[in-house]
Amino acid sequence: MSLPIDTIRALANEHPKPGHLHFQYGTAGFRTLGVNLDSVIFRVGLLAGLRSKKLDGKTIGVMITASHNPEDDNGVKLVDPRGEMLEASWEAHATALANATTTDTLISTLDQLVSSLRIDLSKPAKVVYARDTRPSGASLVASLEDGFRALNIEARNAGITTTPILHYLVRAINTKETKEPYGDDTEEGYMQKLSGAFKKLVAGKPAIPPLIIDCANGVGTQAARELGQYLGSSLPLVLHNTDTTSPGILNHGCGADFVKTQQKLPPSLAAHLRPGQRACSLDGDADRLMYFYLDDRGHFHMLDGDKIAALVAAFIVDLVKSAGLEEDIRVGIVQTAYANGGSTKYLSERLPVRCVPTGVKHLHHAAEHYNIGVYFEANGHGTVLFSPETQVKLAEHQPSTPAQSTALTHLNNLVQVINQTVGDALSDMLLVEVVLAHRSYSGIEWDSLYVDLPNRLVKVVVPDRAIFKTEDAERRLVNPPGLQSKIDDLVRKYESGRSFVRPSGTEDVVRVYAEARVRAQADELAFRVAGLVYDETGGDPAQRPSEFL
Numbered sequence: 001m002s003l004p005i006d007t008i009r010a011l012a013n014e015h016p017k018p019g020h021l022h023f024q025y026g027t028a029g030f031r032t033l034g035v036n037l038d039s040v041i042f043r044v045g046l047l048a049g050l051r052s053k054k055l056d057g058k059t060i061g062v063m064i065t066a067s068h069n070p071e072d073d074n075g076v077k078l079v080d081p082r083g084e085m086l087e088a089s090w091e092a093h094a095t096a097l098a099n100a101t102t103t104d105t106l107i108s109t110l111d112q113l114v115s116s117l118r119i120d121l122s123k124p125a126k127v128v129y130a131r132d133t134r135p136s137g138a139s140l141v142a143s144l145e146d147g148f149r150a151l152n153i154e155a156r157n158a159g160i161t162t163t164p165i166l167h168y169l170v171r172a173i174n175t176k177e178t179k180e181p182y183g184d185d186t187e188e189g190y191m192q193k194l195s196g197a198f199k200k201l202v203a204g205k206p207a208i209p210p211l212i213i214d215c216a217n218g219v220g221t222q223a224a225r226e227l228g229q230y231l232g233s234s235l236p237l238v239l240h241n242t243d244t245t246s247p248g249i250l251n252h253g254c255g256a257d258f259v260k261t262q263q264k265l266p267p268s269l270a271a272h273l274r275p276g277q278r279a280c281s282l283d284g285d286a287d288r289l290m291y292f293y294l295d296d297r298g299h300f301h302m303l304d305g306d307k308i309a310a311l312v313a314a315f316i317v318d319l320v321k322s323a324g325l326e327e328d329i330r331v332g333i334v335q336t337a338y339a340n341g342g343s344t345k346y347l348s349e350r351l352p353v354r355c356v357p358t359g360v361k362h363l364h365h366a367a368e369h370y371n372i373g374v375y376f377e378a379n380g381h382g383t384v385l386f387s388p389e390t391q392v393k394l395a396e397h398q399p400s401t402p403a404q405s406t407a408l409t410h411l412n413n414l415v416q417v418i419n420q421t422v423g424d425a426l427s428d429m430l431l432v433e434v435v436l437a438h439r440s441y442s443g444i445e446w447d448s449l450y451v452d453l454p455n456r457l458v459k460v461v462v463p464d465r466a467i468f469k470t471e472d473a474e475r476r477l478v479n480p481p482g483l484q485s486k487i488d489d490l491v492r493k494y495e496s497g498r499s500f501v502r503p504s505g506t507e508d509v510v511r512v513y514a515e516a517r518v519r520a521q522a523d524e525l526a527f528r529v530a531g532l533v534y535d536e537t538g539g540d541p542a543q544r545p546s547e548f549l
């Protein structure tokens, strides 16, 4: 069987590539201004079909979202059959297809992929797709559907939903007829699975006080609303920033990325948050989660991905011990260089900790090497993975005491409450609430597990960020030559100083991170390293940002 060239040609001609743009399938898939994405999304439709055919007709996911980025941006990501990110080797195929300049080159690129990857075109192709609430989403979905039409792909529209729900659906669909179905392959199935496990985990605990959720005016709004109905009084949710239709407000002055980067309360919550009350923010596609609270003096305290990892990992370790399985089940943590030094110290005194390069796929894969792998980026994206063998062990283990039995039941319910396909703000939120309920912690006790080192993240605009090459999980520069030793010289001058420089995978900037014992020193170190990077790599002196030292 060969490619249906005429159909592809006719449809591809309706989605021409803008001549001046180059697209790259990066850490977050394709991501740029929504108005520039028509051709890319059409071609992603084609690629999803090829990927499904290559995998014997397993269902592939396509998510149209730009997450925490501004409303005018959009993007697209592919999801592999088990609900995980697209296999890395296919990122290059996505990039090649997206950059084919004409319909002819697009068809020849497709042809090459089919032959080099030995794709049997007679196999079926199945896809499930969704989008977030962005205004550009509807027309991009139409472009995607043209891609499906071009290859006669069987496509299921999951509508407007969160990224993690789409990942869940992909795994649920692909495990439907197996011995281990992941869950019912509907949004209701997701809600039931998570809320059901949550209710069992908090049964018998004192009533949980209402939780404020900042929905970032995004797609998390409707999912949180629905989840709230399933949870009922087991976890009262109070939703804010729930306007998903007014222009310009998605992620604006709110949301998980705002909280993490500004390290302050979304102004819209100021009138609603009482001292000591905990609240959390989702990002624009509800795969990141940040908690926070105000203390008695009204000071803002942020409980980020590192704090979530510490809270959750310690709880799981205790349950594994109580279940009598500490010899059999090894719990480990995965972080990136952006993890606060305070968290790394706290965690590595208790557990094996691995540091990997930025980007969820690196964390996810590293976490798969543990029996139970807890991974979180500091920005609040993360989850917990239970290896298949561990899940069998938990399901079959015979407890010898009532205490062991209780701990084992909790662990089995945790397996259900956690979305293991990908970081999921709502699932992570339930997980956090379970631990807080079991520990009788408020945000204050949770926060005091360890003290964050003051830190600062700075963006540096350089003529060419491609010259920046790193090693040691991005903690050291190997290029430009000599720059790392100059950074080392600066870092040595600061108590508990740490700083590293890496090119962003999602923006045309170089990022500088610095931390130190006290706030002023962390800021100073960050701006000195930023100035050094700027000056040493050809930054224009006339444009030098005034805060750089």
Ligand SMILES: CC(=O)N[C@H]1[C@@H](OP(=O)(O)O)O[C@H](CO)[C@@H](O)[C@@H]1O
Pocket: 027, 028, 338, 358, 359, 360, 377, 379, 503, 504, 505, 506, 507, 511
């Ligand atoms: C410092 C930071 O938060 N970096 C983010 C950001 O990557 P950069 O490569 O730093 O642009 O976007 C990624 C995708 O969302 C996310 O995985 C990562 O953590």
Ligand SMILES: [Mg+2]
Pocket: 067, 068, 283, 284, 285, 286, 287, 288
């Ligand atoms: Mg996101």
